[in-house]
Amino acid sequence: MRYPNGHQALNDVSLQVRPGEMVAVLGSNGSGKSTLLRCITRLVAPTSGLVRVDGQDLAALEGAQLRAARRGVGVVFQSPALVRRRSVIANVIAGALGRSRGLGCQFGRLPRDELPFAAECLEQVGLLDFAHRRADTLSGGQAQRVAVARALCQRPVALLADEPVASLDPDAAVEVMQILRRLTDEQQLCVVVILHQPELGLSYADRVVGLRAGSVAFDSPCDLVDEARVRALYRSAPEPQGVQS
Numbered sequence: 001m002r003y004p005n006g007h008q009a010l011n012d013v014s015l016q017v018r019p020g021e022m023v024a025v026l027g028s029n030g031s032g033k034s035t036l037l038r039c040i041t042r043l044v045a046p047t048s049g050l051v052r053v054d055g056q057d058l059a060a061l062e063g064a065q066l067r068a069a070r071r072g073v074g075v076v077f078q079s080p081a082l083v084r085r086r087s088v089i090a091n092v093i094a095g096a097l098g099r100s101r102g103l104g105c106q107f108g109r110l111p112r113d114e115l116p117f118a119a120e121c122l123e124q125v126g127l128l129d130f131a132h133r134r135a136d137t138l139s140g141g142q143a144q145r146v147a148v149a150r151a152l153c154q155r156p157v158a159l160l161a162d163e164p165v166a167s168l169d170p171d172a173a174v175e176v177m178q179i180l181r182r183l184t185d186e187q188q189l190c191v192v193v194i195l196h197q198p199e200l201g202l203s204y205a206d207r208v209v210g211l212r213a214g215s216v217a218f219d220s221p222c223d224l225v226d227e228a229r230v231r232a233l234y235r236s237a238p239e240p241q242g243v244q245s
């Protein structure tokens, strides 16, 4: 991925995430983590390469075809970005809007036939009892769980999370990571989570991918991860040599 100003943010990055697998992406500020996520979700168009989701190359699609394919990828950002004055359940149903074609939906009305599924998604994150609360009455951790439910309401095959726990206290962060882990296992989702806390990645993910200056420094199952290599991601010194990932 080369940005229009000429900056090459990703170089020769290749990774594969299988259904039921959670991959944590680690790397220092500016190493390219968010760019990778933006490429996978096609928020930016990669300048070369493939982004294959469920067999379809998102990098090659445009317009309506791209919008349809993108529905397969749910995204959670650091900020839950809920509509504060709306109910929790209304925020979750918003995740289903891409599937709904009615004229009303195009003008912001929510698809009521998605209500039962939205309630199921809310149950998945343990917040069904909060369905009718206004979104702005939630704690940061609860709001982030609602953002996960909204992404699930899209019925994605893959879930991408860009620093989903960066603004949360340690307990709330663990809760969100546990939910992501359970969804990975129970719904066989492909999950990619960008983290600034290596220990959370190592505790909950199956694999850790370390990015350094836009390239993959290592891609290793968590139980084989070399902690020196993880530490080296956050130093300006070159990668340690001769260490197996």
Ligand SMILES: Nc1ncnc2c1ncn2[C@@H]1O[C@H](COP(=O)(O)OP(=O)(O)OP(=O)(O)O)[C@@H](O)[C@H]1O
Pocket (backbone or CB within 6 Å): 003, 004, 005, 007, 008, 009, 027, 028, 029, 030, 031, 032, 033, 034, 035, 036
């Ligand atoms: N729109 C853009 N145009 C040009 N360069 C960009 C753009 N967005 C990001 N970059 C550059 O690409 C590199 C990677 O940025 P990116 O945001 O992907 O890093 P990151 O690993 O997510 O960082 P952080 O941990 O700080 O969020 C950085 O050098 C950044 O300045």
